Amino acid sequence: MSYQVKELLLPDGGSPYAEWFVSLDAMAAAKVSVAAARMEQGNLSNVKWFRGIGEYRIDWGPGYRIYLAKNGLKIIVLLGGGSKKHQQEDIDQAVELWEDYRRRKSQMQKGK
Numbered sequence: 039m040s041y042q043v044k045e046l047l048l049p050d051g052g053s054p055y056a057e058w059f060v061s062l063d064a065m066a067a068a069k070v071s072v073a074a075a076r077m078e079q080g081n082l083s084n085v086k087w088f089r090g091i092g093e094y095r096i097d098w099g100p101g102y103r104i105y106l107a108k109n110g111l112k113i114i115v116l117l118g119g120g121s122k123k124h125q126q127e128d129i130d131q132a133v134e135l136w137e138d139y140r141r142r143k144s145q146m147q148k149g150k
Contacts, residue, residue, distance in 0.1 A: 040112075089133050100122055
């Protein structure tokens with residue numbers, strides 16, 4: 039099964055994932071890009087699921103993480119990223135972003 043991989047966009051148009059990605063050096067950005075391509079192809083073997091989100095683990099450098107969630111059956115939403123050093127803070131932020139997105143989506147569907 040393949041997926042569409044998209045970045046979460048905030049109401050102001052910003053993307054926490056993009057902000058993190060542009061801060062990476064070239065080699066780290068390449069590793070993260072490969073991970074995103076693998077997700078698109080349906081390879082989620084490096085993802086650990088918990089608290090409604092997933093954590094894609096990249097075993098390289100400081101232990102990069104990509105935080106994501108599934109939106110339906112075919113869409114993966116990239117919530118952000120980080121490293122093992124700030125893992126709990128990054129998880130908490132990703133969970134908060136996903137919950138906020140789901141609230142906004144629900145309100146839009148109700149026509150508010």
